[in-house]
Amino acid sequence: MSRPPINPDKTVAGIALDPQTLERVIPESRRPDGTVRKQIKIRPGFTPQEDVRKFRGTRQAQMDANALPKGHIIGWAPPPQSTAAASGSAKPLSKAAKKNAKRREKKAEQASVPDDWEDDDEEAKAGETGETAAKAEPKPASSSTATTKPSGSGDAHVEELSSKLGKLGVK
Template sequence: MSLPPIDPAKTAAGIALDPQTLERVIPESRRPDGTVRKQIKIRPGFTPQEDVRRFRGTKQAQQDANALPKGHIIGWAPPPTSQASGSATKPLSKSAKKNAKRREKKEDKKETVADNWEEDDEVSSTPAGTASPDSATEQKKAPRSSSGSAHTPENPNWAAAVSETSLTAKLEQLDVK
């Protein structure tokens, strides 16, 4: 036989089950002036007003049982715990396949842009003050536009129409200390 709890659970009115007699009682307590209140026995079947629950019909009780927790967002589901096993068993939908292809294309584009940056660094490796005429012609040969076509009188490309000779002249004028 287990020992009774030291501080038995109390109702809202302060009623607890007496561990020795198994009767419902309000246990003795101490007043602010130091005197002790006697333990009060509660008649069987009596429920004080504080312990009376609010009446809920069957439909209301069912709604309360099915209610979402406080702060829950409708339609939100927590992410699955095992993503690897779930994705292996399910085939991708059309939209998921499209999105995957788009991501791959985007990554490929990023890689090609990085390659172009590296090529630009190799071309302009000479210092600005010591630009030789050969390096200026190399810069003219390497197109700077992302479309790959340079601006020529026969094939005008107004996006790349910035005069490269004026750019080199401006670069030569800059004096980096």
Template sequence: MSKPPIVPETTPSGIAVDPRTLERVIPESRRPDGSVRKQLKIRPGFTPQEDVRRFRGTRQAQMDANSLPKGHIIGWAPPPQAAVPPASKAGLTKAQKKNEKRKEKRKEKREETTKVKDSWEDDDEGEAEGTGSAASAEKAKSGEHTPENPNWAVAPDAKNEGKSAEAEGLADKLEKLEGNVTLDSWMKMKR
């Protein structure tokens, strides 16, 4: 058996089922002057005049269920909902027109950035053509080092010597974890 709802449904006369006792009651209410009306119990089987339904025979009930809504024309269907056209630009101020143009440009930019390239080769071509002048592309090809194309094989600075020692220590630990212990690393571990 399921539990009754927390907020019970009331009939037109105000009768509801008490969730704690499962009895039919008229719940307590507040009068306009602020005093409280007591909860009233309803005898089992009693139906007030407000709750009595109009008698409908089975055929009448079936006809009511199958009837069309009031004002409906047989064979007529409502037209499909068309997309709402954007507001006409004739009624816009200069600032609103300018904002519309900005929105359209932003939308076009977003569409361009989200466009998926057909292949990786297209990506390389776009970078070489669009990222800068031809001189910077030639420098990258010739091997000159620029901020865009740094030389990672340069000898470490004096500042970075401590870091390289730390890196060697980490590499040794990694070798131990991997289990690929060489003779040199074995000797280092023994010391």
């Protein structure tokens, strides 16, 4: 004969099957102050209110059984899986794993983009002339970004700014 489970299955109300006597009981438990509650026997046939299920008629139960999964599109069939993907032991990613993978990809993209921008800033700070700095820099979206950029000399900065404004069509 096999041994009874250490933690028998309990109902919502906490009723479990006593493995020794095979009676339904609420097992003894410990109170917050350390004292022990006695085991309570449950009469045969008694069902507490917590364990009573919501009534579903035969048609309602049939509709629930035949219901399509949430988000299912009628008439859509999933594409056939290749044998290589089916034979692989890789489990599908959970929702959290997919989210973390997207975060890692986004972080990798953001890490690569600022490196290029820092290189442009360092070249401009190194004291290049206005013409070469204008060629190396990407076109600014507005004139406010061009005014915040430091340049080698004041006259070159004014000429650079006026040439950029002329290209943008600002008068």
